[in-house]
Amino acid sequence: MESKQKSSIPPYVPYKTFTNFLDRFKQGVPGRLDRQFMVGMSGGAQSQVTAALRYLGFISENNIPLDPMKSFVAADENERKKLLNGIIEKSYPFLFDGHFDLSTATASQLREAIEENTSATGATVNRCIAFFKDAAADAGFTVSPYIKQKNPRNGAPRKRAPAQTPKQAIAAMAEHKHPPNLHFSTEHPKQPPVEAQSSLLLWGLFQRLPKPGSVWPKEERDQWTQTLHNVLTLEYKDQ
Numbered sequence: 001m002e003s004k005q006k007s008s009i010p011p012y013v014p015y016k017t018f019t020n021f022l023d024r025f026k027q028g029v030p031g032r033l034d035r036q037f038m039v040g041m042s043g044g045a046q047s048q049v050t051a052a053l054r055y056l057g058f059i060s061e062n063n064i065p066l067d068p069m070k071s072f073v074a075a076d077e078n079e080r081k082k083l084l085n086g087i088i089e090k091s092y093p094f095l096f097d098g099h100f101d102l103s104t105a106t107a108s109q110l111r112e113a114i115e116e117n118t119s120a121t122g123a124t125v126n127r128c129i130a131f132f133k134d135a136a137a138d139a140g141f142t143v144s145p146y147i148k149q150k151n152p153r154n155g156a157p158r159k160r161a162p163a164q165t166p167k168q169a170i171a172a173m174a175e176h177k178h179p180p181n182l183h184f185s186t187e188h189p190k191q192p193p194v195e196a197q198s199s200l201l202l203w204g205l206f207q208r209l210p211k212p213g214s215v216w217p218k219e220e221r222d223q224w225t226q227t228l229h230n231v232l233t234l235e236y237k238d239q
Contacts, residue, residue, distance in 0.1 A: 006116075006117060006118050006119050007117060007118045007119070008051075008055060008118065008119055009051065009055075009118055009119050009120045009124060009128070009217065010055055010091070010092065010114065010118055010120060010128045010131070010132065011048070011051065011052030011055055011056065011128065011131045011132075011135075012048060012052075012120070012124050012127035012128045012130075012131055013045065013048035013049050013051075013052050013127075013131065014130070014131070015130070015131050015134035015135055015138070016134075017041075017045060017048075017049065018049060018052055018131070019138075021038070021041075021049050022069075022072065022073050023073075024037065025073045026073055026074075029065045029069060029070050029073060030065070031064070031065075032062070032063050032064055032065070033050070033053070033059055033063045033064075033065060034063070042223070043219075043222065043223050043226055044219060044220060044222075044223035047219035047222070047223075048219065050063065051219070052131070053069065055091060056068070056087055056091050057087065057090070057091065058072070068083070068087060071083055072084070072087075081138070081139060081140050082140075084135065084138060084139040085139040085140055085141070087139075088132075088135055088136055088139050088141070092132065094113055094116075094117040095110075095113060095132075100113055101144075102136065102141055102142065102143060102144060102147075103142040103143070103144055104144050104146070105144045105146065105147060106144070106146040106147065107129065107146060107147050110129055110132070110147055111125055111126075111129060114128050114129065114132075121214070121215040122210065122214055122215055123210075124215075124217060129147070133147055133148065201231045201234065201235060202231060202235065205224070205227060205228060205231055208224065209224075
């Protein structure tokens with residue numbers, strides 16, 4: 001049995017970031033969307049906005065603005081709503097084929113639909129859901145209240161520990177031989193700790209690595225690598 005061919009990853013940039021970017025072109029759309037038009041945005045945000053524009057049919061593979069984008073940025077609020085409605089339906093055909101009811105669906109049903117029909121996986125799916133939910137509401141669709149609720153995929157909601165201030169983080173480092181929440185093997189108790197553990201920046205960066213073997217979109221890997229390069233520049237001397 002042949003496996004179902006999946007589409008590319010749907011937009012997962014924050015919807016507000018996406019619309020704010022489009023608002024830059026109310027006076028006219030350039031012949032090509034070069035990086036110069038994304039000044040002030042992080043490398044990751046630039047890649048995510050570009051991928052979203054491409055997925056929604058706003059730009060070509062060569063970043064040439066297409067008619068849907070030109071019409072959208074030139075339209076007033078009411079016309080934008082109508083245009084976005086059609087764009088969403090066309091871009092998410094698996095949600096508008098008559099088998100999925102957006103007005104009553106749950107967050108889990110939407111997640112399953114995205115996972116089954118696109119290449120999105122893991123935490124990226126949550127971000128795809130967030131973009132779609134906001135875009136669909138902006139386009140005038142009736143979005144189920146069960147999608148709007150923030151339901152975890154499995155188990156009860158977990159409470160987040162309050163964010164530490166830099167002083168608190170340094171104090172925690174001094175209180176523990178190893179950074180909190182990091183588990184080290186007890187098989188070789190005489191093994192000295194890794195010296196790089198003393199860097200809070202490196203510690204925090206490596207904690208953000210996903211589980212080995214899982215899917216990690218290239219643009220997110222590139223952003224992480226660039227951040228690592230910047231941290232190493234701060235933490236180490238050339239000579």
